[in-house]
Amino acid sequence: DVKVTQSSRYLVKRTGEKVFLECVQDMDHENMFWYRQDPGLGLRLIYFSYDVKMKEKGDIPEGYSVSREKKERFSLILESASTNQTSMYLCASRVSKGTANNQETQYFGPGTRLLVL
């Protein structure tokens, strides 16, 4: 079974702090994703990565950055946390199969609930 783990289930930070959210997958997947989930808005893509050191912006990248130094690890960084970044953050990974990519299942981590005070 694919396992995607996230470094924290719950996190409380103060406005202005730098926040690191870590995601690790154990199935050698090329593609990794960071989403945030808010009531009434569904999952929204922040950033994704299709290979080591490669990254692409999703729909809402402002205020976030990412790092993919190793294939199994994809980090989301909040450079200066703000209260509007209070949310559930979900990481996902997926194998890469060229043009059949989007027919492959995404495997999700358990999520990190971040509260920014």
Add this chain to the structure above:
Amino acid sequence: KNEVEQSPQNLTAQEGEFITINCSYSVGISALHWLQQHPGGGIVSLFMLSSGKKKHGRLIATINIQEKHSSLHITASHPRDSAVYICAVAKRAWETGNQFYFGTGTSLTVIP
């Protein structure tokens, strides 16, 4: 306007009832995924559809590509089916950028 619309947003059913959740989308897709999210946050994939119908246990998913519509059915519902069900559509392979659009989810509660 959301690319993916789900209905209903909330659903309460008695144990044993037949349940239908609907998903409509407005973009060209390569596949549609049904996801399940239990309280606590973890999301699991139930189905991936590009045409027709799939069945897994008491769950059945159908898709009509021409009408841009999919349904998730649960037969003989059980309290353990209580969860949020999310419809996600995957863009066609050659399109760049974000790969998936997600519905806002249907929160299902099955009462014993």
